[in-house]
Amino acid sequence: MRAATPTISDSLDILHTTVHLEITDYAGKTINGYAELEVQAKVDGMDLLPLDLMTLTVDSVWMDGVSTAFTHAGELLSIPLTPAMNTGDTRTFRIFYGGEPDQDASWGGWYWSGDYSYQMGVGFDADPHNFGRIWFPCFDNFIERSSFTFEIITPSGYKAFCGGTLESESDNGDGTTTWIWQLPQPIPSYLASVAVSTYSTVAWQHTGIASDYPVQLGVKPSDSTKMKNSFINLDAAIEAFENAYGPYRWDRVGFTVVPFFGGAMEHATNIAYPSFAVDNTLTWETLYAHELSHMWWGDLITCSDQSEMWLNEGWASFSEYLFTEALYGRKAYEDMVKEQHLEIIHYGFARDGGNYFPLAEMPHEYTYGFTTYTRGAMTVHNLRGYMGDELFFSCITEFLDEYAFQPVTSEQFRDHLSECSGIDMTPFFDGWIFQAGTPAVEVDYFSYTADDLGICIEQKLNHAPDYFTNYPIEVSLVDKQGHTLYAETVHANGPNDEVHINAPALDSFYVVLDRNNLIADAVTADEIFLTT
Known part of the structure; x- marks a missing residue:
């Protein structure tokens, strides 16, 4: 049983989530603490709060400071709402829980490796793929968004990296340290993150198109130079995406190195980045560019x-x-x-x-x-x-x-x-x-007079159910040396479509479709010009 259907977010809204966890039990591989959720009703008569939480054991639930009943069956944590909540009503729920967080059968979940403890926010086999529910109660869907506070207790000498910006670091005097991170921008549950290890921080300030903001890389001290060299073009990537997609809307650019060998994960402002890609070279620079771009496409x-x-x-x-x-x-x-x-x-x-x-x-x-x-x-x-x-x-x-x-x-x-x-x-x-497959186009025949070039464009389908319509095709007239003499874009429809362009007077030419590969279809073509 589970609650993480998108429809729950039509009725209840999680405004803010605080995750307070002790991540100190490396031997037992357990986490313990609580999550505090500020929840608002969007409709009248809500008498149940259903949350997603898998594997972990719930000890108690408190509603507005008063202990309350709950049931936890499978992945579904159910909290009766007495009295019922009506539109605009807001209540605070504190849920105490702990145990060994789950790991996906193939990719994602919680990992313990040496002095690392971290999570990856999706599970490839999980359904849904969102994997916030393996470490805190939530609406684990792609619809719900909340702001976050992370309060993480680590062993002394360790550091916790989470989404957002670091608000404080406190020595608890008992061999542990508490790290508090604030993420004011609302995100889905799967983009929340934590990584704990004996990290150092590589940091600098980036001047963006709308504001300046910090870049912070979490890495072991022994790998900091390699990370600087591998990430030498990170500023260029930020600049490229701001120019293409608009200003960076977060308070920090963050990457944290983890010993994960299946790729990276685009946690908001705290990207989990594989240690194998921190190799002192630029070999993997498109990987960090890919993950950075998620701060627009996937996170924003x-x-x-x-x-x-x-x-x-x-x-x-x-x-x-x-x-x-x-x-x-x-x-x-x-x-x-x-x-x-x-x-x-x-x-x-x-x-x-x-x-x-x-x-x-x-x-x-x-x-x-x-x-x-x-x-x-x-x-x-x-x-x-x-x-x-x-x-x-x-x-x-x-x-x-x-x-x-x-x-x-x-x-x-x-x-x-x-x-x-x-x-x-x-x-x-x-x-x-909205359909599978791709088309391919070619010249079936053409006719040419002094001021008119008629071209019949044939469209073929590669596993596509229907022909493509309003298909823009750049038609180039090319001489035997490969020089473009004239080019014009036409729009073709259906299996065969005769189009006409007002071509200049030319003695001889070749007709080439989509010479600049503006539309990558079901075929590739290389041009070879033989001259004598």
Whole structure:
């Protein structure tokens, strides 16, 4: 039994969560403490507070300072509300609990390793994937958001890194230290975080486009130089994403190193970053760029349901392209797109069990699969080509601003882009987001007179159920040396569509479609010009 359905957030709202935990029992691998939740009713007659909490044992529950009844069955912690709560009523619940926090069967949950104790906020096998419930009671869905206070007690000589900014550090005089972190921005439960070890802090100040804010990296002292060298381009990544997506809306940029070998996790302002990627080189710089971009795509706005994870992970994967472009130039961006485009065509469906899925209807077992990340990134690249850079960047920045700290859907995104750009984005979303598969286009035939070029564009489908409409295609007229003589964008519909352009008078030319790979479809093409 569990409570973490999005509908609970229509009735009750967790305004603020305080997590007070002792993380000192490395031998027994247990945590102990309490969570205090400030809860407000959104409708009348609420007589039950259902919370998600798995594995851990609840000792007692207090409502507004008075001990109250509860039941805890499976993952569902139920607290009767007497009297019932009505719209606007606010109550405070303090829940005392402890035990050994759970770990996902494949990826995520709580980990103990040497002098490290930390959690990863999603579980790949868990349903839902949100994994806040393994360490504090919550509404563990993508809809609910609250601000957080973290009060973490560690052994002396250890440091706790959490989301937000450090408010205080207190020596308790008993061989322990209390660390208090404040995160005023509201986040879903899975983005809350804690990591404890014998950390040092590498810190500097970043000058952003709207304000200055600290960058803090939690790392073992012996690895601090390696981390500085590996993260030498972090400021460039921050700058690239602020320029593309708008101002950084959090109080800190944070990465904390953990001995996790399955990747990283985008906890808000406290990204869990794998120790293998702190290697004194730039080999993994697109990984920290990916995770940083989640502070816009995934943390600032969050997919309202795990089936639409492309809104988080597809955009973060595209952000790797964008970071590469900002740092190394457009050619490096295009090379990266070309390499991943080829990978999608050759291996994409095989890596998701031989299946073709719509991006916005991803089955649970493939939420964190190849389609979500890589095809998601390529679809964002296509969106950029579809809209053009000026509209693309201005409209997504406006979207992130309008929906900041909210869950979003693909339909909301489509409608916003349509309104912002003046372009009906329904054909793009119907083709690339809401259905599986991809198209490919080629020239079936063309005719040319002095002032008119008629081209029949044939569209073929690769596991897509319907033909794509309003498909923008850049038509280039190219000479035998490969020089572009003329280019114009047309829009094709259906299996065969004859389009016309007012071409200049030319003696001879080749017709090339989408020469700049603005729309990555179901084929790749390399140009070879043979001259004598």
